[in-house]
Amino acid sequence: MKTTISTKQIIESPESSIIEVEQPLTHEAKSKAMKDAWQEVAEEMKSNRVFAAIQRGELGVHEYKAILREIFHHARENPQIQALATSFFRGSEREFVKMFLKHATSEVGHDQLALNDLAALGEDVSGIPTERPLPATTALISYAFYQIQFRNPLGYIGYLFFLEYTPVQNGPTYLKRLREKGVPDSALSFIQEHATVDISHCRLIEKYVDQLIRTQDDLDEVCYAIRTTGQLYQRMLESAVKEIGTRKQWGQSPTETKKAKI
Ligand SMILES: [Fe+2]
Numbered sequence: 679m680k681t682t683i684s685t686k687q688i689i690e691s692p693e694s695s696i697i698e699v700e701q702p703l704t705h706e707a708k709s710k711a712m713k714d715a716w717q718e719v720a721e722e723m724k725s726n727r728v729f730a731a732i733q734r735g736e737l738g739v740h741e742y743k744a745i746l747r748e749i750f751h752h753a754r755e756n757p758q759i760q761a762l763a764t765s766f767f768r769g770s771e772r773e774f775v776k777m778f779l780k781h782a783t784s785e786v787g788h789d790q791l792a793l794n795d796l797a798a799l800g801e802d803v804s805g806i807p808t809e810r811p812l813p814a815t816t817a818l819i820s821y822a823f824y825q826i827q828f829r830n831p832l833g834y835i836g837y838l839f840f841l842e843y844t845p846v847q848n849g850p851t852y853l854k855r856l857r858e859k860g861v862p863d864s865a866l867s868f869i870q871e872h873a874t875v876d877i878s879h880c881r882l883i884e885k886y887v888d889q890l891i892r893t894q895d896d897l898d899e900v901c902y903a904i905r906t907t908g909q910l911y912q913r914m915l916e917s918a919v920k921e922i923g924t925r926k927q928w929g930q931s932p933t934e935t936k937k938a939k940i
Contacts, residue, residue, distance in 0.1 A: 708887050708897055712836070715901040716843055719908030728915040735855040742861060743799055744918040744925075746792045749868060751811035752818055752914065754789035757782040759822045760838070766831035771890060781882055784875075791868040798865035808935050810928040814917035818910040825903055832896045835886050836903025840911065842876040842883060849873025 723729040728745075731737040760782035764775045793803045811819070825833045845852075849869050856866060863870070891897050 703891065703894065703897060705884075705888055708891055709884070711897055711901055712839055712887070712904060715836070715904040716840065716908070719840070719905055720844075720847070722908070723912060726912050726916070728919055729912065732852055732855055735858050737855070737859065739799060739859060739861060740922065741919045742856060742859075743796055743801060744922045745915055746796050746868065747806060747925075748812055748815045748914050748918045750789050750792040750796070750806060751815050753785070753792060753868075755819045755822070756788070756841070757786045759819075759826070759834070760785070762823070763826050763831050763834040766826065774886065774890060777882065777885070781879065784879075788868065788871065791871055795865040795868050798862065805930075808930050810931045812914070812917050812921055812925070812928060814910070814913045818907070818914050821906060821910055825906075830896065830899040832890055833899035833903040835883065835890065836900035837907045838886075839880075839883055839900070840904050840907040842872075842879045844908075844911075845869065845872035846876050846880055849876075 724733070728737070728741070731741070760778055764778045767775055767778075793806060796806070797803050810816075822834065822837050825831075825837060850873055852869055853866055853873060856869070857863070887900075891900060
């Protein structure tokens with residue numbers, strides 16, 4: 679694992695006592711640290727059983743369907759997770775509340791894309807919204823909540839970066855390989871949407887990073903979140919494929935059968 683460059687500089691004060699001064703983080707330094715962390719995960723993904731199968735065009739429709747199911751459960755939580763992050767903004771960070779909430783709103787309904795893709799592949803999706811996610815999916819969702827509430831809320835930017843930057847980098851290859859496997863475009867809307875729309879979301883992240891990440895500690899936490907999200911995302915996909923045929927054992931979730939009066 680790479681360590682980030684310290685921006686602390688030791689200087690001598692006029693009274694000859696040594697003081698530590700935190701140097702401002704440049705845009706380039708922040709961007710490089712985050713992309714290096716992502717690249718580390720991308721290297722791991724190359725040898726990951728599931729991601730390597732997608733890259734080689736060996737992932738079957740059966741496996742793709744199992745993955746879409748967990749993507750549905752995960753994507754459903756993301757707008758609410760991003761909204762939660764804003765509750766921790768203080769001082770000038772509050773200027774980002776509107777931008778964060780707009781970004782979060784634009785992610786609403788992406789879970790439905792995954793369901794539509796499953797339906798286009800002939801799956802009965804009626805029971806999916808009320809089933810429990812696989813534990814590996816719950817771990818990924820839980821990490822985002824934990825990062826925001828109990829570690830450093832700005833680390834959330836690393837979680838978001840992994841989710842937005844990965845489809846921009848790898849989405850076109852995944853689409854090509856799945857099409858070669860016979861998956862029709864009507865069942866590729868989730869990846870299609872993220873390979874295109876997330877380009878503008880990555881620009882938003884650059885603004886968040888520029889203005890919100892001010893210390894080396896914050897940047898280290900963002901890089902930790904990129905690596906952690908990348909690891910947990912891989913576990914979710916591995917688990918989706920592994921649990922094909924035994925998925926029902928996790929049962930239905932009573933909290934998801936709630937009916938809101940609209
Ligand atoms: Fe996005």
